[in-house]
Amino acid sequence: MTGVFAGLAGQDAVVAQLSKAASAASALLAGERPEPGAMTHAWLFTGPPGSGRSVAARSFAAALLCPSGGCGDCASCRQVQAGTHADLMLIRPDGLSYGVKQTRDLVLRAAGAPTGGRWRVVLFEDADRCTEQAANALLKAIEEPAPRTVWLLCAPSAEDLVPTIRSRCRVVTLVVPASSAVANVLVTRDGIDPARALAAARAAQGHVGRARRLAVDPSAAARRADVLRVPLQAVSLGPALALAASLVKTAEEEAKAVTEELDEPERDSLRKAFGEGSTGKGVAKAMRGMAGAMKDLEDRQKSRATRVKRDTLDQALLELAQFYRDVLAVQFGADVELATPEADLHKIASTTTPESTLRRIQAIMRCRERLTLNVAPLLAVEEMTLALSTG
Numbered sequence: 056m057t058g059v060f061a062g063l064a065g066q067d068a069v070v071a072q073l074s075k076a077a078s079a080a081s082a083l084l085a086g087e088r089p090e091p092g093a094m095t096h097a098w099l100f101t102g103p104p105g106s107g108r109s110v111a112a113r114s115f116a117a118a119l120l121c122p123s124g125g126c127g128d129c130a131s132c133r134q135v136q137a138g139t140h141a142d143l144m145l146i147r148p149d150g151l152s153y154g155v156k157q158t159r160d161l162v163l164r165a166a167g168a169p170t171g172g173r174w175r176v177v178l179f180e181d182a183d184r185c186t187e188q189a190a191n192a193l194l195k196a197i198e199e200p201a202p203r204t205v206w207l208l209c210a211p212s213a214e215d216l217v218p219t220i221r222s223r224c225r226v227v228t229l230v231v232p233a234s235s236a237v238a239n240v241l242v243t244r245d246g247i248d249p250a251r252a253l254a255a256a257r258a259a260q261g262h263v264g265r266a267r268r269l270a271v272d273p274s275a276a277a278r279r280a281d282v283l284r285v286p287l288q289a290v291s292l293g294p295a296l297a298l299a300a301s302l303v304k305t306a307e308e309e310a311k312a313v314t315e316e317l318d319e320p321e322r323d324s325l326r327k328a329f330g331e332g333s334t335g336k337g338v339a340k341a342m343r344g345m346a347g348a349m350k351d352l353e354d355r356q357k358s359r360a361t362r363v364k365r366d367t368l369d370q371a372l373l374e375l376a377q378f379y380r381d382v383l384a385v386q387f388g389a390d391v392e393l394a395t396p397e398a399d400l401h402k403i404a405s406t407t408t409p410e411s412t413l414r415r416i417q418a419i420m421r422c423r424e425r426l427t428l429n430v431a432p433l434l435a436v437e438e439m440t441l442a443l444s445t446g
């Protein structure tokens with residue numbers, strides 16, 4: 056597969072649907088009669104984390120904006136990939152959610168005519184994080200669409216959006232891609248060695264971005280190895296508590312690395328926008344304005360850091376749950392693809408019972424739930440590792 060949809064691993068049905076819509080969109084612009092119903096102005100991309108919701112939405116945006124329908128290498132396609140295309144508005148929640156002001160501003164800007172003469176595309180990542188008022192502002196825009204504006208929303212599932220918005224969107228459903236399809240992308244796109252790509256793809260269970268990180272980033276692979284040590288080492292109270300502390304600490308370190316990478320460039324570009332370092336009339340006033348804007352930015356960064364920390368710990372818990380799912384598969388002799396190195400699995404599978412494996416999986420799920428209820432992370436994770444140690 057070539058062109059803008061090349062990065063969509065194992066999503067053949069979605070690619071067919073979007074290619075058809077993009078040709079219909081071109082036909083509309085050319086004043087021809089498109090295939091009835093193929094194109095519409097509001098789309099909802101759903102699928103499990105890592106299946107490529109936002110990649111699919113971004114590729115579709117490129118196909119709509121490209122003069123040749125999504126070639127993948129013209130200036131327009133490259134600008135869409137870089138996020139700098141004048142007719143593409145990429146929207147991410149500032150913190151934990153989209154506020155009403157952010158959404159209103161967006162709706163206003165979205166109604167403008169496209170500068171490139173094709174479409175104006177608004178890509179809303181994590182649309183499920185809209186607050187209720189923000190959703191209302193968004194709904195109005197989708198109900199009364201500007202003629203050349205296309206809305207692309209992304210959410211884990213259609214149920215994550217209010218029914219009024221959901222019912223006005225064409226739903227695109229991504230599936231969990233097969234490991235072989237994910238490995239194939241890593242090999243062809245990123246030049247990763249095939250055996251390594253397949254191992255990473257299996258470990259990431261269809262999550263393309265995570266598979267790539269596991270294959271290229273030694274520290275990500277090391278953190279995964281840390282998580283997978285838990286089942287073997289949580290055998291009594293002492294180690295269980297120590298493992299809990301290290302799980303939480305590792306997640307915090309990883310989250311810190313991720314947020315620091317995002318924070319500094321944001322502060323930098325804000326300083327530049329306010330012309331820091333310049334002299335002359337009005338500078339003192341501008342500097343006061345900057346202090347306020349900087350405070351806003353730092354508040355948003357703080358709540359994003361909280362979100363990243365939570366997501367990172369959750370990722371570790373899901374990997375742990377996946378390990379026990381693999382144990383269960385071995386215990387039942389089920390013929391499924393395993394994500395975990397087999398030696399560890401067989402050791403645990405042969406010394407425990409399926410009932411205790413199920414109880415352990417439940418303990419992990421309970422921990423995830425408690426974390427969403429804002430229980431202190433260390434407390435929730437200690438409770439879990441203790442449950443894992445006793446089975």
Ligand SMILES: [Zn+2]
Nearest residue numbers: 121126129132
């Ligand atoms: Zn192109």
